[in-house]
Structure formats: C-alpha cells, structure tokens
Amino acid sequence: MVGKSVLYVLAIASAGVAQTTTYQAESATLSGVTVGTSVAGFSGTGYIEGFDTSTDSITFTINSTTSQLYDLSIIYNGPYGDKYTYIVLNNAGGSQVSLPATTAWTTVPAGQVLLAAGSNSIQIQNNWGWYLIDAIALSPSAPRAPHRITPTPVTPNANSDASALLAYLASVYGSHILAGQQDPASLAWVTQNIGKTPAVLGVDFMDYTASRTSRGAVSSDVDSALAFAQQGGIVTFCWHWGAPAGLYDTPEHPWYSGFYTDATDFDVAAALADPAGANYTLLMQDIDAIAAQLKKLQSAGVPVIWRPLHEAEGGWFWWGARGPEPAKQLWRVLYERLTNVHGLRNLVWEWNSVAPEWYPGDDVVDLVSADTYAQGDHGPISATYNNLLALTNDTKIIAAAEIGSVMDPAQLQAYQADWVYFCVWSGDFIQGGTWNSVEFLKSVYSSEYVLTLDEIQGWKSGNASSLIRGKAR
Template sequence: MYGPLAFALLLASSAVAQSTTYQAESATLNGVTVGTSVSGFTGTGYVEGFDADADTLTFTVNSTAAQLYDLNIIYNGPNGDKYTYVVLNSAGGSQVSLPATTNWTTVSGGQVLLNAGSNTIQIQSSWGWYLIDAITLAPAAERGAHNITTTPINKNANADAKALLKYLGSIYGKNILSGQQDQDSLDWVTNNVNKTPAVLGVDLMDYTQSRIDRGASSTDVDKAIAFAQKGGIVTFVWHWGAPTGLYDTTDHPWYSGFYSDATDFNIETALADTTNANYTLLMNDIDQIAVQLKKLQTAGVPVIWRPLHEAEGAWFWWGAKGAAPAKKLWGILYDRLTNQHGLNNLIWEWNSVKSDWYPGNDLVDLVSADTYAENDHGPISATYNSLLTLANDTKIIGAAEIGSVMDPAQLQAYQADWVYFVVWSGDYISGGSWNSLDLLKSVYTSDYVLTLDEIQGWKG
C-alpha cells in the first residue's frame, strides 16, 4: 500500500479564460523561493525549495461562474520521480505524479471545480524536490460515453468472470461499488455504519511458501468464498514475500519480505533465464497460489485479481528493477495461471499509472491505482484521468486502495467514474482521522454508492 501522499494546489490571481497560464512566481509562496538558474522556464522565473511538508504554492483565481476546469502543471523534476498534492479551496485534493525529467514538462493535474468568484488552489510539497514553473486552466469539455470493453482478455474466461466484468461495465459511470479491505474491517463497517460493503478485499500473502515456512497462515480464501455466497464481489491482492533472500533482521523482519529494502532478491536476474534456482522458486510460488485460486474457481467465485500491485513505486521487489522485469513477470504470471493451471475465473487488474509500465490492453482487464491522502475526500480526479489516458478509455477503472472515502457528489461533478473503491483496513476505516463515522454513514447511504444489499443477483 502506498504511504499517505499529500498534494495541494491554489491558483494565481486573475480571471479564468480559455487556456489561461498562471505563473508560479506570481503566486503566494510559503517556505519556497523563486529561482532562475534552470533555463527554459516561462515568465520571469520558477518556484523551488519544496523540501518540507509545510511548503506550499498558493494561487488565487477568479471565475465568473461555477465550472469544471482542466488543470495542467508545468514542472521540472531533476531529483527523480515525485508526487505533489493539489488542494482546491482548502478542501478536497488530488495526488499528481511528477515523473523524473530534466526538461520543463507539462503534466495533467486533473480537474478543479471552481466556484463563482474567488478560488484558491494550493500545491503542497508532498514528496517535494521539484520545480514549478506555472499552471494552466482551461474549461473542461463534457466527457462523452466511455469506450470500455467488457470482454475478458482470457478467451476461455468462465461464465462467472464474464458476468462480473459485464456487471462492472453496466454500472461504470453510473454508480460506484463500496468496498473494504479485510474481513474484520468489513464487519466493523457493517456493525457501525449499518451497511455492508459490496466488495471485500483480501490477500494471498500468507499462502506464500516463504511465509508458511515461518509460521504464517490465512483463512482469507474461505472468507472470500463465504462473502461471495452472500452475493458479494471479492478482490485479491498478493503481498508476495520474496521466495528467498529475506534479511529477517530487527529493522527488516521476515514478514516485511515483499518490500524491496527487506530482501536482496533480484527480479531481473531471476527472470534472466528459466534454469536458475530463483526462477524455479518464483514458479513454485505461483503454482502454490494457483491452488488457492482454483478453490475459488471451484466454488464459483470470480476474482478481481490484483497481483504485482503498485509496481511503479519500486518499494516492492517486483518493481525494484524497473518496468521491464515487472511487465515480464506479469506476462509469465498470466500465462502460467491461465494456460498451465486453467484459471478462468480471474479478472486481471493492473495497478500502476505510468505508461511505460503498462503491460498492454491484451494482458489487462481493469486498470486501477492506490491513493492515500488523510481526511481528503476529493474525487482523485488527476489519477483517474491518468488511468483513462493509460488505456485510452478502453478499460474500466478501479480505486483499488484508498485511505479516505471519496465524496459521491464530487465524484459525479468531476466525472471521476471509479467503478469501485476499497478502503484499507484498521485505522484507515475505524480510527476516525481518515474517515469520520458521520461521513461514512453519509457515503454509504448515497444513491450513487452501491452496498451489498443493492447488488444482489449481479450475476444475472
């Protein structure tokens, strides 16, 4: 899962017109300074020094009417991949990816719904260490009908998988499915919100050999089957502990073995040929997980299947060596589970945003992202729009992990048509700081948000 990523944006003074540019050096600066040493900027300079959490760049924009605008950010990223956080009118923001670059580059910052009159947009430091030249605003065009496919990539997909993908397509852009990670946290929602999420998120983590050898066990497959029998939809992630090379130290205990800094397992060398020992260990793990997925298939349970999640973040070993090994492993995983093990109940969900990491439309059924911003209930429109572009609007889009639930009214206003959300477990749902109980009750009773009782019979 991602750690909480903050980003916010408040816009420079002047009235909004078609494709209007707002120079960063003319905005209100807090903890940051104007620079001129990196050539190629527009205006009289750019803003640098985003090196503390409290650093912000605030613009003020006057709009003659309430309207949705496309926001672009012109930046330079000489210090590696970063994220920034954009907040409109001090409430509801978007996480924006700023890929590494030494050129002045324009990236989509999602959309902002400006009120009539004065508005603020704030760029908050988040990961920091980037340069901001300017932002642009242009009235957003009305989004047309989606061009998504509901035909599974697996030509042998069974009736259950076909029904699930068809159902997701039928509600896409009309409703969002509520979801919760972990059975205990889902039960907390049922008992405290008086509504049961439509989607249960569970994990194949403790079915992996390197964890079983150290005493781990799980009943998540049984829980998934039981939830499906109640008419629910299930999604599985796989926190895949490295098959060997775990450090198993105080700082990096064995149970953190899916993290890149907790193992010396090298995915690139493991996939270099099919005869080395580490390649064999990877295949053994896949075969072991296939046994569990086969139990779900036998029980008539289709699965939104999300392996190799958050690959582009590189904090997990499967993404630590870059896009090429991660995509290669995805292809191997698909081929082995589908063609060797005959698993036809899986809806294959990719879980990264960057285009150079994408395995391709022929190997992906759904696209998704994981985003965490504490007590920010905005529509996450920048990430949604990036995923829309990633698959050219041919794939349904899911919010596979979130920290704070999204405001249904903002989802609709921003045309952020996430088909489902899954709130992460524990304090993210029940602690009160990420989501208040009153807010959860409001979200779960919205006509736009579907709960378990409202999706009965979705198989048709």
Template sequence: MVWSREFLAALVVGSLCASSVAQTTIYQAEGAALTGVTVETSTAGYTGSGYVDGFDADGDKITFTVNSDTSQLYDLSIIYAGIYGEKYTTVVLNGGAGSQIQLPETSSFTTLSGGQLLLNAGQNTIEIQSNWGWYLIDAISLAPSGERGSHDITTTPVNPNANSDARALLNYLGSIYGSKILSGQQDQESLDWVTNNVGKTPAILGVDLMDYTESRTSRGASSTDVDKAIAFANRGGITTFCWHWGAPSGLYDSSDQPWWSGFYTEASSFNIATALADTSGTNYNLLINDIDTIAVELKRLQSAGVPVLWRPLHEAEGGWFWWGAQGPEPAKQLYRIVYDRLTNYHGLNNLIWIWNSVDAAWYPGDDVVDIVSADDYTEGNGPISATYNRLVDLVNDKKIVAATEVGAIPDPAQLQAYGADWVYFCVWAGDYISGGQWNSLSFITSVYNDPYVLTLDEIQGWKSTN
C-alpha cells in the same frame, strides 16, 4: 504534452493572482503567495520572471488566488521541471481535499496535466504543496473542461476461456460503470466494522493471498482469506484479491527487516531481474513454485463458483515491492508469466485481471489486462480525478477503471461533479476505516447511504442477471 516557451509566453497575462478564468490562462508561480519556497532564475527555460524552488519540507507551498465567473470544471496543467528525479506534488483546491500528482523526471521545464478542478463562482485558492519534494514550479494553467464523451470500454475478458462467472462479473461492472460506484473494504474484520457501525455492508470484500506461499508458511504464517472470500460470495458479494508476495528467497529476517515484511524491496536481497534471466535457476523455479501454490487456492475459488477481481504485482511502479524494484521491464515480464501460468497452465478461468500502475512505461499490454487501477492515499475524500484521467488515457478509455486501495473514501458528489467514474473503491483496513482521521463515521455513513454508492444489499443477484 509539452508546450514551447514561445507558446506559453503568448498565453501569459502577468502574475494574475486574481483574474477571471474564461479561457486558457497562465498563472506564474512567482506571483503567487509563497510559503517556505523561493523564486529562482538559474535554470533556463522558465516563463515569466522566474520559477519557484524548494518544496523540501512539510508545509512548503505556493498559493494561487483565482476568480471564476461561474462554478465550473477546469483542466489544470502544471509547468514544472523535474531535474531532481521523479517526484510527487499535492494540489489542494480551496483548502479541501488534496490530489496527488506524479511529476516525472525531466531535464527542462515541461507541462503535464494536473487533473481537473471544480472552481466556485468567485474567489478560489489553488495550492501546490510539498509532497515528495524537490521540484521546480514555473506556472500553472487553467482552461474550461470540455464535455467527456461516453465511455467505450470493453467487457470481453482477455482470457478467451473465461468462465461464465468471470464474464458475468465483468459484464456487471460494465453495466454500472459511469453511473454507480461499488463500495469495498479490505479485510473481513474491517468490513464487519462497517456493517456494525454504519448498518450497511460493502459490496466488495478485499482479501490477500499473502500467507499461503512457502517463504511465509515455513515461518508459521497461515490464512483463512480464501474461506472468507467464499463465504462472502455466498452472501451475494464480490471479492478482490491482492498478493503481498513474500520474496521467495533472500529474506534478511532481521530485527530491522523481519521475515513478515518480505514483500518489501528493502527486506530481502531477491532480485527479480536476475531471477527471470535464468529460467533454469533456483530463484526462477521458486517463483514458479509460488505461482503454482497460489493456483491451488484460486482453484478452490473457481470450484466454489467465485469469480475473483485479481490484482497481482500491485503498486509495481512505486519500487517499494521487490517485483517493481528493478524497473518496468522485469515487472511486466513477471506479470505475463503469472498470467500465462495461471491461465494456460492451470486453467484458471475465474479471474478478472487487474493492472495496478499508472505510468505507461509499466503497462504490460491490453491483451493481459481487464481493468486498470490505482492505489491512492491522499487525505481529504477528494475524487482522485487526476489519477482517474491518466488511467483513462493509458488505455484510451477502452477498459474499466478502479480505485483498488484508498485511505480516504472519495466523496460521491465530487466523483459525479468531476466525472471520475471509478467502478469501485476499496478502503484499506484498520485505522483507515475505523480510526476517524481518514474517514469520519458521519462521512462513512453518508457515503454508504448515498444513492450513487452500491452496497451488498443492493447488488444481490448480480451474477444471474449478467
């Protein structure tokens, strides 16, 4: 949404650093408390008496003080200019959990949604913090949130030949969507840590098909993740696979960029756009060969009766993985090739297809996506509501939404307060779950004992009842 300067001016009520919020109200950035940033006027189109520039160092921020008559949920909008390219900012309410907000590139001041904020009755602080910096902040606005209607999601798989296992899984997810959230943990060792230290086991095990393809196995890599997934499914659990796809060729394999980092853009010369442009070329055939290799492993899961929450080409829009390095069109094309090859050529009917980017320009289409998702590594155990709302809007609330990777587990109470109805979360492995910085043991324990959060013991029989 873009508002005209005239419309904004009609809403402005001065700098308003401490005003009661009763309707849509603009808070000018130049009237907030400034830390490490400056008020400027050289870029035209701002409202008020200026805008705030800087945000080029850790700790740079602006702090708004807002009074609310009641404890209430508000829609936040941010009026900004992204003249230095696409960036990210972090919004922090009352010194608590942060929410990462994408700021697309713009040529002028623009208004976009910053998600929702649950203001306390009385005084509140809202910080706009430097994240991936260099953007201009003109103002923010707050308006009381309306009631969210009932979800209108589909649980019909995009693959018309999806088998009964896949259909049961998607039906089960639909049956709990909006009322419960499934707990998930990446990596078997980290899942076992949760079991041993919390006394409950996550409902979902996250594993990876990374070490099954030629560019890695030829250098000594191996994996038992498929076996772990089958074993976990036999315990009544649900499995999700990502694929850190090592570039099929062009690995630098240097001290700075070792072969095992070959899924990163900077670790190889592999160019997805040129590979897809020549369907008779070596690199295109290497892509197909890798997909065929992965199909062998997915068929093992299908034969074992294991439906898979399947998340290929994750985080494409970030560009840090080679499949997203050339922009949205090659990434979407590759995703459709993977879908077609696995579904129509290999007859894999046990897959629930998950897309893992938020930007609409990257979305490959409703006909090849069952679930939309995002990965979020914002600290503070917040509800990640801004990202959730963007995903709901992306698919017009027609598909289930999942938090497929998180560093900080979202607080169940905040999830319910914000109406951020993620169907599951999956915490990344290692220190993210066990190190104590991202999630304290006491907090993890409280989450796993919360009635809103489903664990392995609480989902037994999900397949037979769906």
C-alpha cells in the same frame, strides 16, 4: 516569503474555443519557497524553488465568473528525480500529482478543479518536494465522452462467472460506484458501525506461499472470500508476495516484511532471465501454490478481481525493484501459468500502476487501477483517474483498488471521476476516525451513487439492476 496573489477572471473564448489561461507561480502567494531564475527556459519573470519542508506551498487566487470544471496543468522542472506534489482546491479536497524526473520545463496534466463562481484558491503543497514550479494553466473541461470499454475478459474461454463479473462492472461503470473494504474484520466493522455492508471484500494471498507458511503463517482469507461470495458479494484478491528466497530476516527487516525491496536480496530480473535456475523454479512454485487456492474459488463458482504485482511502479516491492521490464515480464509469466498451465478461467485481471512504461498490455489486463492515500482528503482523485483513462485510451474499466480516505460521491460525479469501485484499507484507515469519520462514512454509504451489498444482489444473473433502478447519477 509571500508574493503578490494572482487574480484572473476565466472566460470562454469566442467561437466556442476553450481558452487556456496561464498563471505565473512567482506572482502567487508563496510560503516557505522562493523565486529562482538560474534555470533557463522558464516563462514570466522566474520560477518557484525550495519545497524542502512539509509546509512549503504556493497559493493561486483565481476569480471565476461561473461555477465550472477546469482542466489543470502544471509547468515544472524536475532535476532531482521523480517527485510528487499535491493540489488542494479551496482548502478542501485535491489530488496527488506525479512529477517525473526531467531537466526541461515540462507540462504535466494535474487533474481537474471545480471552480466556484467568485474567488477560488489552488494550492500546490510540498508532498515529496524538491522540484521547480514555473506556472499552472487552466482550460474549461470538455464533457466526458462515453466510455469505450468492451467487457470481454482477456482470459480465453473465460467461464461464465468471470464474464458475468466483468459485464456487471461494465454495467455500473460511470453511473455508480461499488463500496469496498479490505479485510473481513474491517468489513464487519463497517456493517456494525455504518449500518451497511460493502459490496466488495478485499483479501490477500500473502500467507499462502512457502516463504511465509514455512515460518508458521496461516490464513483464512480464501474461506472468507467463499463466505462473502455466498452472501452475494464480490471479492478481490491482492498478493503481498513474500520473496521466495533471499529474505534478510533481521530485526530491521523481519521475514514477514519480505515483500518489500529493502527486506530481501531477491533479484526478479536475474530470476526471470534464467528459467532453468533455482530462483525461477521458486517463483513457479509460489504461483502454483496460489493457483491451488484460486482453483478452490473457481470450483465454488466464485470469480475474482485479481490484483497481483500491485504498486509495481513504486519500486518498494521486489517485483518492481528492477524497473518496468521485469515487472511486465513477471505479469505475463503469471498470466500464462495461471491461464494455460492451471486452466483458471475465473479471473478478472487488474493492473495496479499508472505510468505508461509499466503497462503490460491490453491483451493481459481487464481492469486498471491505482492505490492512493491522502489523509482526510475526500476529493475525487481526478488526476490519477484521468491518467488511468489515458493509459488505455478509455478502453478499460478503472478502479480505486486501495484508498485511505473515501471519496465524496458528489465530487466524484462533479469531476466525472467514474471509479467503478473503491476499497478502503483495513484497521485505522476505516475505523480510526482520522482518515474517515463515522458521520462521513454514513453519508457515503447512504448516497444513491454508492452501491452496497444489499443493492448488488443478483449481479451474476443480471438481476441487480432492479435493485438500483431509479438511482440517479
């Protein structure tokens, strides 16, 4: 169904007050969706429903008198559970937006859009589908206030390496972004094919715990991290933590997928509720195994951006399968055991979920981050960035810990999306040509805004600034 496009001219209200303009969804151009009126409380003459196939969308046509950045909001109803939608501006670049379950008409921030002077299109694409859209609203974005971070590690008596790493991240936050790449082989591909080496190497503790090593798994990721640090790079570890017990190990759910919720019957809430139980003991043994590897890095003077329990709020990993409270409890157990039992002082703790109810607390988090995948979209991921900004009231540095498509540096700056580093996932995400073309990657890595390995040399001693001096934001 195609409805009449909405045409508005945006303006700043008198007396310097930003004007919010609302655009009714039923007046936009509709594709595969229909106008509904049965759910009371909507504005205008109706709302849009459907969103049951991947091609369904609403397109708003908006005229702007100037080129300007605007805050975008969506007024929606979500009676069918938690959903996501996708916003595309002018057919290129955009953001995934979370639409939490609700039976009331609710306004949710949807990031920002940089409108060009003249005609613009804002499209809401289906994504997870099954939600109701009443309207969108736009208001001119206020200039970003200075960040209010304090680069003091949450680890008591953090060593000089961890302190230097957090201080360095703080020094570039808002003026540059560090290029990062998951997996040593993929990082080598970037060096060979793009001509520059990422500043950050992402590696994984996946194959260092008993549920995998007992089945023959081996890893050299700690050795790779040590070698990269010797080159002057920064390392970040995630942990695809295979459940310590209860793996199904079937053809549908083999043992090596044991970090997934649907591959195990391990109940994290039950394990944490029984510190004297066998499953709690297995959790501690796995943490101790990772502590032994972290101690090797600490002894070598290597600080680690440490990102365990990643993507907890998604629920697809067992540590998030029982909701936010067990996930937050496990985070604090992990923090206490590594910090107080094992005496690790080289960790920069990075939380990796966006929803406020999942956040474990400022006292145990140094960085906040998100993992986002949008194929072929090189937009700034501004909605997610702004949600992370709000999560800690702009008191923590923000990272794009996993991405599929690299963000366009020009858009990052235009949208004030000050991600401190990005880390592209491995394999086809970096080298397949679909998520990122070689030509685009070369343009990113040559940008003055993007820092590579050669440009961060001396970061630990505070001398890296001389290598990037004069690089304009």
